[in-house]
Amino acid sequence: MTRPTLLILSFSPIERDARVLKQVELLRERYEVTTCGYGAAPEGVARHLRVPDELAIWRYDRLSVVLRRFAHAYRTNPALAEARRLLAGSRFDIVLANDVDAVGLALELEPTRGVHADLHEYAPRQKEENPRWRRFVAPLVRWMCREHVRRAASVTTVGEAIAAEYGREFGIAAEVVTNAAPYSSLSPTAVSPPLRLVHSGACLRARGLDLVVAAVEQADADVTLDLFLTPNDPAYLAELRDRAAASARLTLHDPVPYARLSATLNAHDVGIHLLPPVNFNNAMALPNKLFDYVQARLGVLIGPSPAMAEYVERYGFGRVAADFTVEALAREIEALSIASVVRYKAASDAAARELSSEAQVAVWDAAISRLGQPAAS
Numbered sequence: 001m002t003r004p005t006l007l008i009l010s011f012s013p014i015e016r017d018a019r020v021l022k023q024v025e026l027l028r029e030r031y032e033v034t035t036c037g038y039g040a041a042p043e044g045v046a047r048h049l050r051v052p053d054e055l056a057i058w059r060y061d062r063l064s065v066v067l068r069r070f071a072h073a074y075r076t077n078p079a080l081a082e083a084r085r086l087l088a089g090s091r092f093d094i095v096l097a098n099d100v101d102a103v104g105l106a107l108e109l110e111p112t113r114g115v116h117a118d119l120h121e122y123a124p125r126q127k128e129e130n131p132r133w134r135r136f137v138a139p140l141v142r143w144m145c146r147e148h149v150r151r152a153a154s155v156t157t158v159g160e161a162i163a164a165e166y167g168r169e170f171g172i173a174a175e176v177v178t179n180a181a182p183y184s185s186l187s188p189t190a191v192s193p194p195l196r197l198v199h200s201g202a203c204l205r206a207r208g209l210d211l212v213v214a215a216v217e218q219a220d221a222d223v224t225l226d227l228f229l230t231p232n233d234p235a236y237l238a239e240l241r242d243r244a245a246a247s248a249r250l251t252l253h254d255p256v257p258y259a260r261l262s263a264t265l266n267a268h269d270v271g272i273h274l275l276p277p278v279n280f281n282n283a284m285a286l287p288n289k290l291f292d293y294v295q296a297r298l299g300v301l302i303g304p305s306p307a308m309a310e311y312v313e314r315y316g317f318g319r320v321a322a323d324f325t326v327e328a329l330a331r332e333i334e335a336l337s338i339a340s341v342v343r344y345k346a347a348s349d350a351a352a353r354e355l356s357s358e359a360q361v362a363v364w365d366a367a368i369s370r371l372g373q374p375a376a377s
Contacts, residue, residue, distance in 0.1 A: 114154075317347035
């Protein structure tokens, strides 16, 4: 039988976007999957349409945004215009649109069975700490939520608090698919001094990496820190590279493909993440790296982000700092011991199956399967 055709549309480097890769892996066997986005083709898709990296999705026409001519700003966005050109003449049964920018284009394609929107964060408050973004860009994003996302056949997002906010502000009924990582058949590695701390993820100033580095440097403890960072902000990455070059404790590595991430992290002892609540998304974050650390069988050390702290405390695989300061994190680093880290790694091992992505991605599977089915009478 001919498989239904499905487009996964994401203005991200799909081959290293952990969340979108899970969609590809889940759906490529039962659907003929086309991907459209930045970077090279992910493994196993029928076709990949590559949007040039230099056409950043956030580059909307400034005057149109300021004058609130949002439909014109959306229509003339260079990344969307190029994706529209690449997709011209293509027909799909289903489109899975990642993040709010992609949903309008997905609707334009008029897939025969509908559009599913997967929202990776609470987009209207993404950069609310920036007054200019809050004044000019947030209204555009809210327009996309009202005009596009509310017309999607189904919606998912990354956490309960974010889903609740989409419901409160826009009446969008979003199901939740956390950023849980696929199950990895690994075991905790032996622990010996120095304790090997590790952080993997995006190199962005709002992620508090400089605070983590400062805490590691300040702590009166025998530790090292390895950073595996994607080059989202080249200038910030250069600053961190200079700090690492001048430090005996820090090592900056190139990012590794997502398929190798768990095995790479497994050689370490404690995954560390401090995310200052500078905006709503940071405050409510439940990021993929928390689940990556569990699958790598690491202990976890975080700031008091409520969604993450709930997991750390419930499963007992790490420590939560009292606040988001360098001093508080340094105190928690100093409190680590060989014995406690062995215990934390064992707790991650015990929780790994339960916290893997298999149960989570079933929500996508069900949502995509429902598209095109007649409504219950």
